[in-house]
Amino acid sequence: MNIDRRAALAMGLGMLLPVPAFASPTAEMETLLAETPWVGDGEPSRRHVYVVFAPWCPVCKLLFQRTRSARDGVQLRWVAGGNRDDHAINQNLNVVSDRSLDALARVFRQEAMEDLTKNLPAVLRLTQSDMAIKEMAKRINFIGYPTLIFADSRGELQSIAGVPADLDAVFAQVGPWGKE
Incomplete structure (x- = not known):
């Protein structure tokens, strides 16, 4: 293999240039949502589903009720929105x-809740949640509440709006996601 001086020089200079790190959409979404204040539902697991919910949403309530049973080792991570x-x-x-x-x-x-509108740490956490949901909505087809977001067994980002007819089938698709 003959490499002339120009090719060798170009290769050497090319190796000195910084190479941008391109994170996968799944990794970017995991970082975004992992840093959002979420409520863990189930044992901690690398197999988890983020559920963006609204407190007024009857479909979110239905999803909450339907997920009280076994989830095949999948943790739900509820993110407040709406x-x-x-x-x-x-x-x-x-x-x-x-x-x-x-x-x-x-x-x-729908129980009475403490008035936390003047609780600055809570307000900051909710603001963080709102910002994450807005950023997430730009990256997935976010059409409403609830929205389930997870990495499948191939590491591909998946999102499902509403309550899936077969939750067991959805939970079977969930693969490990970077952070526990």
């Missing part, structure tokens, strides 16, 4: 402040 009025904002503030499954269940049972 801040359409003061009541919904306060419900979401309670969820992101407490970050517990109990707070999320109280929202879906």
